[in-house]
Amino acid sequence: MIQVESVEKAYTSRKNTVRVLERVSLEVRPGEVCALLGRNGSGKTTTIRIICGLVLPDAGRVSINGYTLGEPEYMAQFGALIDTNRGLYPRLSPLENLQYTCMVRGMSRQAAVERAKHLLEELGLWDKRNAPTQTLSKGMLSKLAFANAIAHDPPFVLLDEPTLGLDIDAAEALEAQIRQMAQSGKGILLTTHQMEVAERLASRVAILSKGRIAVDRPKSELMAMFARQTYRVVLAEPLLEDILPMAHSLDETRTVLEVSLEHPRQIYELMDKLRPAPIKHIERLEADLGEIFKTLTKEPHHV
Ligand SMILES: Nc1ncnc2c1ncn2[C@@H]1O[C@H](COP(=O)(O)OP(=O)(O)OP(=O)(O)O)[C@@H](O)[C@H]1O
Ligand SMILES: [Mg+2]
Structure with a gap:
């Protein structure tokens, strides 16, 4: 389980302090798709960055399956898609990028090549497998970033606006992948501004507003409340x-x-x-x- 407990984060510049997260707590359990929603600037990406260890919170605690940031096992518990360039080497090909990610996470060379090929086929990137990653279109980059996030088959997956810029077929394929990952027991934390995507995929909905989790409920319960x-x-x-x-x-x-x-x-x-x-x-x-x-x-x- 991902546990975010009473996390606080403020950004201070010379002019002012912006309190982005004020005692935010959130849990993501295996097998569930938790949609983290909120208006622009509400702190969704910041929350995901904190879970990934890319931003340190001012207070609070994050753990995944009992491991905390700093323990070597922590990083193996999750994969993340944050922005599509992060973690991808522009001059390497998609095949090389995925293979590299798999090997860094402990797979053998042979297993890494097979996994990389499988993902490229599944996500419709086979034709581009040997092209420099920097020559891929925006949507192709999104798909590759998604593949990169799940390459090492982690138990938890964090996806910040994963369907952004995808065409209709690609978005549907990605939704199917997410659903299937949840069915196989992975826990997924997803942010999106596309409410239909959240409505279709989420089993739980958490809404960030004014630095706090304003709502955190099973989707069916939330929909029933507002029927x-x-x-x-x-x-x-x-x-x-x-x-x-x-x-x-x-x-x-x-x-x-x-x-x-x-x-x-x-x-x-x-x-x-x-x-x-x-x-x-x-x-x-x-x-x-x-x-x-x-x-x-x-x-x-x-x-
Ligand atoms: N590195 C930073 N330095 C200063 N302020 C930052 C930094 N990163 C984020 N912020 C501020 O924190 C707030 C939350 O940003 P964040 O990116 O988490 O929002 P978001 O919910 O992901 O928004 P969006 O829906 O637009 O992606 C914003 O006010 C943003 O300007
Ligand atoms: Mg964001």
Whole structure:
């Protein structure tokens, strides 16, 4: 398990001090995908950098499977994709880069070559295996950085905006990889601004806001908390008059209604009011993570 306990981090310049993380605690367990969400500058990358040992926290403690930073076993517990250039040698080829990473992490030469080839094939980088890494496109670099993060098959994987810049096929393939890694028992910490990605992949959602973890819950629980009492009703004939006492909107054909109820039992009142009009279809609209995120991280100037 990754355990981040009461971590604090501030950056001080000559002019001021920015308190980025204030007593942030977070856990990532094997087999789960934890989406760490937050607005720009909320401290997601800083948190990941701290776990990687690239930034030292001012206070608090981080451990992975019981090992702490400084113990030699610590670095073997995780792989990380932070920014796509980090850890890649621009003049080496993708094959050489991956092979190097595997060997540094203790694999034999033969095993490293095989693993590198397997990853390049799987991620669609086979054609570029011998090209200098610096000549790869941005998306190809992202894929290679991802491969590099998982090259040594670590139990935990930290991914900072992994689908950024990927085309639709590549993004889908990456999502499938992440899902499969979680199924095989790896713990994944993922940051993204793409709420649909988080919604599809995450088993847990943690939201950083104002230096703190504002929310940390199983995704299903969070979605249930915010389940909306909003219904879409499709009528067979246009609604002639606005007869509804509850908040609603009507499309221009006057046949599609969206109604927000304060309580589920108002659904009967709604049906009653609509009674003369034939109802073709009625459905409850799902909450979506994007809206939940906006609600939970709302700041006065965003209103
Ligand atoms: N090396 C640094 N020196 C000074 N301030 C920094 C440094 N690194 C990050 N910060 C500041 O810390 C805050 C958090 O940055 P961080 O990169 O962790 O945010 P983030 O949540 O990853 O944002 P984004 O979604 O834009 O990637 C920002 O205010 C940023 O300016
Ligand atoms: Mg970031």
